[in-house]
Amino acid sequence: MDFTLTDDQQAVAAAIEQIAEDFGSTPTEAHGFALVSNALDEALTEAGFFDIAAVPELGPVTAAVAVEQLARLPWTTEIALSMLVGPQLDGDWARPFAVIENGRPSRFAASAKTWIVIDGDQVSIGPASDAVEPVESLFAYPMARLTQAPGFAALPDDQARTIRRLLRVALAAEVAGLMQGAIDSTVEHLSVRKQFGRPLGSFQALRHRMAECAVLAGGVRHLALKAAWSGDDGDAALAALHAQDSATRLIYDVHQMLGAMGMTLEHPLHLWTYRMKALLSEQGGRGGQAVEVARHCFAA
Amino acid sequence: MEFAWTAEQQQFRETVRAFLAEHLPEDWESQAHGPGSEHQTAFSKLFCARLAEAGLLVPHWPEEWGGRNLDAWSAFILAEEMWMAGEPRGGQYMNVNWIGPTLMRYGSPEQQARYIPPMAAGQSLWCQGFSEPEAGSDLASLRTRAERDGDLYRVNGQKVWTSYAGEADTCFLLARTDASKRGISIFLLPMDTPGITVRQIPSVIGEGDIHEVFFDDVELPASARLGEEGQAWDIVRAALALERVGIPRFALASKTLHRAVARLKAEGRFGHGAVEQAARAHAACEAARLYSYQIIDQRHQGLSTGAEANAARYATVNAERAVGEFVVEHIPEALAGGETMLLAHHQRAIVAGIASGAAEIQLNLIATNLLELPREPR
Numbered sequence: 001m002d003f004t005l006t007d008d009q010q011a012v013a014a015a016i017e018q019i020a021e022d023f024g025s026t027p028t029e030a031h032g033f034a035l036v037s038n039a040l041d042e043a044l045t046e047a048g049f050f051d052i053a054a055v056p057e058l059g060p061v062t063a064a065v066a067v068e069q070l071a072r073l074p075w076t077t078e079i080a081l082s083m084l085v086g087p088q089l090d091g092d093w094a095r096p097f098a099v100i101e102n103g104r105p106s107r108f109a110a111s112a113k114t115w116i117v118i119d120g121d122q123v124s125i126g127p128a129s130d131a132v133e134p135v136e137s138l139f140a141y142p143m144a145r146l147t148q149a150p151g152f153a154a155l156p157d158d159q160a161r162t163i164r165r166l167l168r169v170a171l172a173a174e175v176a177g178l179m180q181g182a183i184d185s186t187v188e189h190l191s192v193r194k195q196f197g198r199p200l201g202s203f204q205a206l207r208h209r210m211a212e213c214a215v216l217a218g219g220v221r222h223l224a225l226k227a228a229w230s231g232d233d234g235d236a237a238l239a240a241l242h243a244q245d246s247a248t249r250l251i252y253d254v255h256q257m258l259g260a261m262g263m264t265l266e267h268p269l270h271l272w273t274y275r276m277k278a279l280l281s282e283q284g285g286r287g288g289q290a291v292e293v294a295r296h297c298f299a300a
Numbered sequence: 301m302e303f304a305w306t307a308e309q310q311q312f313r314e315t316v317r318a319f320l321a322e323h324l325p326e327d328w329e330s331q332a333h334g335p336g337s338e339h340q341t342a343f344s345k346l347f348c349a350r351l352a353e354a355g356l357l358v359p360h361w362p363e364e365w366g367g368r369n370l371d372a373w374s375a376f377i378l379a380e381e382m383w384m385a386g387e388p389r390g391g392q393y394m395n396v397n398w399i400g401p402t403l404m405r406y407g408s409p410e411q412q413a414r415y416i417p418p419m420a421a422g423q424s425l426w427c428q429g430f431s432e433p434e435a436g437s438d439l440a441s442l443r444t445r446a447e448r449d450g451d452l453y454r455v456n457g458q459k460v461w462t463s464y465a466g467e468a469d470t471c472f473l474l475a476r477t478d479a480s481k482r483g484i485s486i487f488l489l490p491m492d493t494p495g496i497t498v499r500q501i502p503s504v505i506g507e508g509d510i511h512e513v514f515f516d517d518v519e520l521p522a523s524a525r526l527g528e529e530g531q532a533w534d535i536v537r538a539a540l541a542l543e544r545v546g547i548p549r550f551a552l553a554s555k556t557l558h559r560a561v562a563r564l565k566a567e568g569r570f571g572h573g574a575v576e577q578a579a580r581a582h583a584a585c586e587a588a589r590l591y592s593y594q595i596i597d598q599r600h601q602g603l604s605t606g607a608e609a610n611a612a613r614y615a616t617v618n619a620e621r622a623v624g625e626f627v628v629e630h631i632p633e634a635l636a637g638g639e640t641m642l643l644a645h646h647q648r649a650i651v652a653g654i655a656s657g658a659a660e661i662q663l664n665l666i667a668t669n670l671l672e673l674p675r676e677p678r
């Protein structure tokens with residue numbers, strides 16, 4: 001049991017921090033619902049960071065640390081699936097990835113090179129085609145829907161199970177960073193914004209709710225890293241469940257604290273909260289995670 | 301980053317488990333043993349003596365004091381196994397965790413020679429005289445006075461919620477030695493000193509757990525003071541840092557949850573609602589576990605633990621609450637003549653957000669020290 005990063009892991013985290021610095025501030029000119037950066041994608045590709053899960057000295061836990069770090073940024077690109085799912089798949093699939101779950105609009109579906117398709121109990125994977133159209137959305141990712149079912153062959157159960165596990169870990173790691181990003185942004189607001197002659201952040205009713213959010217975010221991060229490390233189905237389901245549960249609670253709290261400002265596109269809060277909202281329903285939502293937890297953690 | 305136990309750590313856990321299997325009575329789990337009851341205290345003296353013989357009472361203490369110099373992980377693994385087994389050490393866990401180490405650091409040679417060996421032999425029981433009727437979370441407002449009179453101090457006042465006081469031989473007492481806010485000192489007070497009255501407080505948390513303690517012109521020699529006058533705050537801060545993640549509550553919460561789920565399954569009662577609630581409670585337990593391990597890791601590396609320890613405490617309160625609520629909703633008979641183990645967990649879980657620093661106080665500290673939010677005006 002050791003919570004410190006190894007030297008190799010630390011070096012990666014530091015290098016990612018360096019890249020992140022260039023993408024840490026929101027543009028002053030108006031931006032839409034999503035904030036996607038090709039430059040961020042290129043910087044991560046160039047440094048080889050999408051492959052770290054497959055590097056023996058680094059492994060999935062390092063990739064999860066990186067996903068969490070990068071999810072804190074206002075700018076995004078398809079990161080979590082590329083870092084945590086792609087390198088651990090059987091076969092060579094080109095990134096970016098998108099998950100098409102039960103025919104719903106999906107994040108990054110239009111720009112993805114590989115689609116992972118989930119239909120009820122079946123999972124399949126294959127190359128993306130141009131049978132896809134963008135959809136207008138509040139979610140802070142580019143969303144698109146397929147115009148016809150791709151008809152990939154269903155994967156055998158063991159492979160399907162692995163993919164579901166990897167998706168859950170990716171979800172949890174990303175949510176951990178999104179929660180932290182939303183907390184940091186809200187804390188900044190609460191420290192500056194004054195009402196009744198004092199900073200909002202000095203009112204205990206708000207301090208306590210923020211502290212509870214911080215505890216939840218830390219818990220999600222712990223569970224995500226553990227699940228990335230262990231490769232255990234139960235751990236992955238626990239992490240995803242805690243992520244969706246905690247995010248649901250946090251999204252409400254942080255929006256309350258921003259007041260009307262949180263409703264605007266001028267303030268970046270929506271970038272984190274609406275990314276989280278996109279993730280709340282994935283992998284069956286909380287009910288789906290709970291069934292998985294029961295299957296793997298409460299066996300006999 | 302590594303989430304596995306080392307072979308030695310696993311071996312150590314096995315050793316502790318084997319000891320428990322050998323030395324706990326067969327019907328241990330089905331007995332109701334109030335944490336500070338006469339029966340529990342007597343049992344703990346037998347049990348802790350055997351633990352001491354096996355080198356498992358204070359393994360993380362220095363050899364000089366009967367320990368084996370084992371690391372913080374061993375101490376925590378030991379604590380997990382003991383807590384999951386219903387804490388057969390009773391109140392002696394406090395000696396092991398923080399009273400002994402505090403005396404090693406701050407005690408006079410006479411105090412150390414008098415008090416540490418009986419702790420290491422499993423023969424002494426202490427109580428912690430901090431809280432008072434007017435001083436709970438705001439501990440610094442305590443009023444119990446210790447007035448200097450030549451070579452003596454004379455103590456007057458009252459403590460409350462004092463665990464184990466009915467059976468304890470010594471009290472780790474906080475008393476005011478001058479009127480300033482920080483003018484508080486620590487005294488090591490034998491409980492058989494004339495002028496002390498102890499009354500048990502009937503409660504829902506088990507026999508012998510909490511008491512009122514009255515001090516009526518209690519005289520004790522100046523040599524009973526621990527550290528300097530006015531030094532209590534520094535010493536208590538160091539001691540409580542050991543106690544904040546002292547009890548591995550998540551371990552019993554998790555065991556209880558699994559026990560409850562197994563029972564519901566066996567009875568065909570593990571339906572939809574229960575599945576979701578149980579899964580959430582399990583996630584809360586595992587989050588608390590990892591938070592706690594992170595703090596132990598810091599302790600192991602000799603780093604000081606900051607507001608993350610408060611976050612670990614709060615995560616633990618969440619876990620205790622989730623499991624406690626799960627059992628009450630799905631196995632209500634646990635509180636009505638049902639399985640003793642589930643009842644015992646309930647009685648321990650409901651205090652998690654209050655004892656040793658209320659949950660809301662943890663949130664205050666997290667807001668100030670972890671999030672660095674502006675402070676509340678005073």
Ligand SMILES: Cc1cc2nc3c(=O)[nH]c(=O)nc-3n(C[C@H](O)[C@H](O)[C@H](O)COP(=O)(O)OP(=O)(O)OC[C@H]3O[C@@H](n4cnc5c(N)ncnc54)[C@H](O)[C@@H]3O)c2cc1C
Binds near residue numbers: 436438
């Ligand atoms: C089982 C058990 C065993 C105990 N054993 C011991 C023992 O052995 N020795 C000992 O000295 N004490 C012991 N205690 C006492 C314990 O330390 C106190 O209960 C604890 O510090 C809280 O104090 P209080 O109960 O007076 O609650 P209060 O301080 O009155 O608090 C009541 C409520 O108000 C909240 N509150 C208080 N101040 C603030 C604030 N500033 N901001 C926001 N909310 C606030 C609290 O969080 C809590 O929710 C024990 C308690 C229990 C339950």
